[in-house]
Amino acid sequence: MPMTVGALRETAKGERRVALTPETARKLVARGLAVIFEHDAGREAGFPDATYVAAGATPADAADVAARADLLLCVQLPPADRLTALRAGTAIVGQLRPNAAHDRLEALGERGVTAFSLELLPRTTRAQAMDVLSSQAAVAGYRAMLIAAEAAPMFFPMLTTAAGTIRPAKVLVIGAGVAGLQAIATARRLGAQIEGYDVRPETREQIESLGARFLDLGVSASGSGGYARELSAEEQAAQQAALGERLRVFDVVVTTAAVPGRPAPKILTAAMLEGMKPGALIVDLAAESGGNCVATVPGQRVNVGGVTVLGPLDLAAGAPLHASEMYARNLLNFAGLLVRDGGLSPDFADDLVAATCVNRVGEKQPQLI
Structure with missing residues (x-):
């Protein structure tokens, strides 16, 4: 039998x-x-x-x-x-x-x-064909950018119309893992002006290969197993100061930083939200593990001082x-x-x-x- x-x-x-x-x-x-x-x-x-x-x-x-x-x-x-x-x-x-x-x-x-x-599964070449985290993260990154495009109060691409030229949305993706790279690729296809950031400097080439600019904040946290190491207090302070200054120009921010089995690192602080432009949008892919943004509420849409924060759940299940x-x-x-x-x-x-x-x-x- x-x-x-x-x-x-x-x-x-x-x-x-x-x-x-x-x-x-x-x-x-x-x-x-x-x-x-x-x-x-x-x-x-x-x-x-x-x-x-x-x-x-x-x-x-x-x-x-x-x-x-x-x-x-x-x-x-x-x-x-x-x-x-x-x-x-x-x-x-x-x-x-x-x-x-x-x-x-x-x-x-x-x-x-x-x-x-x-x-x-160990993150090895042999395990790639069995890597459920990567395959499902690709779906999540794609859907997150579609959600961002729908929820943003502006067009993603540049449009030339009889009423004048509409500039493209400025989009930042934080985290250049599988989900982040897929989000970058999707934003690029949608016509946005896209930048990507990751504390692992080795991701620069991957980000730039997708047609995005690498946002260099001068902080490196290369770790083992494909994940970033934890930043020291001094490194984290330097990162936050530099990121807070750069966030002011972006219309949309998609965060994807997560480590399986641990709470998501808090990257976007209340002070950063206060400095963002009115009408800006944050889509937090790490909502299920606590969120990368201090204002994220899993499964909900919140508004903090004119900045909208989305915490979508079960993104892969949506496709x-x-x-x-x-x-x-x-x-x-x-x-x-x-x-x-x-x-x-x-x-x-x-x-x-x-x-x-x-x-x-x-x-x-x-x-x-």
């Missing part, structure tokens, strides 16, 4: 993505695996049940999927009551947020269910079709590390497998840092 890969419908509020697409279902079936999915699992993402059936997958109710799956794929960790039917020896893979779900994951481990949280396609391919690639000879057989000597496993009983578990 072939090994079975299953996927449940996501039930978190606002979550429209799915961990299994017809494309990845077809590829799993081609590898000799059985694929089962909960009815309407992909409906919100634009994948009706019929497309999965055409790919060789079998629809079922949630309890049946959980009971039959040897490998369960998810976007977010399902509620405990939807996992009660999981058998010992099963594995679950997704963005499991282990710091927030430690007790639930530990309980699954005690039942013999092994969990792999892909936020913990569920393409976000799901990329995410499902990430999971498909990671599943290749877990399945050998047609069965579930994780190799814990593999650095990617070991780094992402969050609930092996008797083992010290990795934590987001």
